[in-house]
Amino acid sequence: MTQDLPLLSVRRLGKSYGARTGCRDVSFDIHAGEVLAVVGESGSGKSTLLNVLSTQLAPTTGEIHYRMRDGVMRDVFALSDAERRFLLRTDWGFVHQDPAQGLRMTVSAGANVGERLMAVGQRHYGHIRHTAVDWLGRVEIDAGRIDDAPRSFSGGMRQRLQIARNLVTHPRLVFMDEPTGGLDVSVQARLLDLLRGLVADLGLSVVIVTHDLAVARLLSHRIMVMRHGTVIETGLTDQVLDDPREPYTQLLVSSVLQV
Amino acid sequence: MAANPAPALALEAVGKTFTMHLQGGLRLPVVHGVTVRVLPGECVVLGGPSGAGKSSLLKIAYGNYRCDEGHVLVREPDEIVDVATAEPRRIIRLRRTTIGYVSQFLRVIPRVPALDVVIQAAVEQGFVPDDAATRARTLLARLNVPERLWTLPPATFSGGEQQRVNIARGFVADHPILLLDEPTASLDARNRAAVVDLIREKKDRGVAILGIFHDEDVRDRVADRIVDVTRFASAA
Numbered sequence: 001m002t003q004d005l006p007l008l009s010v011r012r013l014g015k016s017y018g019a020r021t022g023c024r025d026v027s028f029d030i031h032a033g034e035v036l037a038v039v040g041e042s043g044s045g046k047s048t049l050l051n052v053l054s055t056q057l058a059p060t061t062g063e064i065h066y067r068m069r070d071g072v073m074r075d076v077f078a079l080s081d082a083e084r085r086f087l088l089r090t091d092w093g094f095v096h097q098d099p100a101q102g103l104r105m106t107v108s109a110g111a112n113v114g115e116r117l118m119a120v121g122q123r124h125y126g127h128i129r130h131t132a133v134d135w136l137g138r139v140e141i142d143a144g145r146i147d148d149a150p151r152s153f154s155g156g157m158r159q160r161l162q163i164a165r166n167l168v169t170h171p172r173l174v175f176m177d178e179p180t181g182g183l184d185v186s187v188q189a190r191l192l193d194l195l196r197g198l199v200a201d202l203g204l205s206v207v208i209v210t211h212d213l214a215v216a217r218l219l220s221h222r223i224m225v226m227r228h229g230t231v232i233e234t235g236l237t238d239q240v241l242d243d244p245r246e247p248y249t250q251l252l253v254s255s256v257l258q259v
Numbered sequence: 260m261a262a263n264p265a266p267a268l269a270l271e272a273v274g275k276t277f278t279m280h281l282q283g284g285l286r287l288p289v290v291h292g293v294t295v296r297v298l299p300g301e302c303v304v305l306g307g308p309s310g311a312g313k314s315s316l317l318k319i320a321y322g323n324y325r326c327d328e329g330h331v332l333v334r335e336p337d338e339i340v341d342v343a344t345a346e347p348r349r350i351i352r353l354r355r356t357t358i359g360y361v362s363q364f365l366r367v368i369p370r371v372p373a374l375d376v377v378i379q380a381a382v383e384q385g386f387v388p389d390d391a392a393t394r395a396r397t398l399l400a401r402l403n404v405p406e407r408l409w410t411l412p413p414a415t416f417s418g419g420e421q422q423r424v425n426i427a428r429g430f431v432a433d434h435p436i437l438l439l440d441e442p443t444a445s446l447d448a449r450n451r452a453a454v455v456d457l458i459r460e461k462k463d464r465g466v467a468i469l470g471i472f473h474d475e476d477v478r479d480r481v482a483d484r485i486v487d488v489t490r491f492a493s494a495a
């Protein structure tokens with residue numbers, strides 16, 4: 001039954017900053033296991049949308065409903081504090097472009113991963129450490145680095161650590177804001193490959209904001225193209241990229257070498 | 260065979276026009292009123308010169324290009340799905356369970372070895388990893404892809420090698436419908452023969468095939484019917 005209900009349902013969502021529009025009239029559903037890429041040039045409203053979706057910004061208009069683990073669709077802005085905490089700490093993840101925003105740079109890699117577990121009530125030190133080692137392995141970080149702080153890590157490693165920190169609680173929905181943004185091309189390829197595997201293995205639902213159409217092509221099932229705060233085209237990823245309909249989408253697609 | 264077997268795949272009055280907004284909204288009508296039905300076990304070949312719209316029709320059938328006019332009806336065990344109007348996630352499910360597609364060129368995914376490319380395609384259709392691996396190895400061997408290449412990502416392979424990985428990926432699962440866009444174009448005689456055998460085996464197992472084959476010899480050996488796409492040229 002709940003299989004047919006979306007995990008996230010967004011209707012006529014809008015956010016304005018005074019007279020300026022962040023995003024306007026955005027509607028979509030995401031089902032379990034679906035990856036939605038939000039593309040568009042910078043300033044098109046992608047990050048605003050992501051911040052509203054993840055309840056870090058209050059919307060000016062519209063509604064967001066989320067299917068809680070009991071199968072009931074709930075208005076995310078009408079949850080109790082405890083329920084909201086559960087979403088932010090456990091059932092959702094948020095991967096920032098800059099790992100420093102999503103990590104605690106001065107505590108160890110192991111603590112960065114373990115912290116999310118402790119936040120959901122795990123207390124057994126041995127168990128937490130064991131899980132942390134396991135997750136460092138899954139994101140291809142040598143277990144020998146568990147006691148090092150991410151300050152000493154390369155950009156790619158930091159990003160992989162941020163991903164481990166997010167996924168350790170088995171979230172069902174993960175928001176990603178340009179996760180491959182500031183990285184070298186070869187580091188990007190490795191991270192993308194890792195993300196692709198994790199998303200498929202864990203059956204994650206993801207909303208990923210990216211201006212890189214190759215990232216969207218590789219990771220997402222569906223694309224939403226944004227311009228000036230509104231969604232101008234949406235559909236199956238390869239259809240939108242190979243047979244773009246809107247002038248702006250055609251311009252975006254034609255501006256890259258080959259995706 | 261029953262008197263009136265139902266097609267596995269039916270293009271009904273399909274039409275396609277590209278609008279090129281970067282060229283001042285230039286309209287490029289490609290085809291109009293295309294009706295092609297493919298029965299289980301049948302191989303229908305799209306014919307016509309380059310640019311006639313053959314590849315576009317396969318892409319429309321796969322949901323890769325939008326269907327501007329008409330319907331693309333795909334038969335599944337308990338429903339008929341219209342690719343022209345189906346939700347993206349329905350199309351993704353169709354691709355997993357029902358429609359396989361061998362594109363003209365392999366789109367390589369960075370870092371993924373050839374063998375895994377093929378295994379993943381079988382796993383997606385629900386084969387357990389062991390069976391998927393066995394099937395993938397068998398196919399790569401039949402297509403004469405040297406075993407030393409299996410663990411390498413295909414990015415550095417020759418055109419013919421990439422195409423054989425692409426064919427293995429398209430044939431490894433048991434899709435009841437296969438769309439083949441010039442699968443033998445860059446292959447030598449030995450590998451063309453291997454592909455002909457694979458296609459015939461699929462047909463024997465009731466797979467409906469819609470394909471494009473320029474090689475006349477290959478075409479004669481697999482085609483049940485040829486549909487000339489120029490018949491459906493849009494009046495420009």
Ligand SMILES: Nc1ncnc2c1ncn2[C@@H]1O[C@H](COP(=O)(O)OP(=O)(O)O)[C@@H](O)[C@H]1O
Pocket residue numbers: 242243277287289307308309310311312313314315316
């Ligand atoms: N994505 C696209 N955007 C614009 N025009 C396209 C696109 N794909 C194909 N076309 C055009 O459609 C026509 C038919 O092409 P195609 O289907 O590849 O023909 P064929 O496979 O018969 O050679 C050609 O004029 C081609 O340039």
Ligand SMILES: [Mg+2]
Pocket residue numbers: 313314315471
């Ligand atoms: Mg062609």
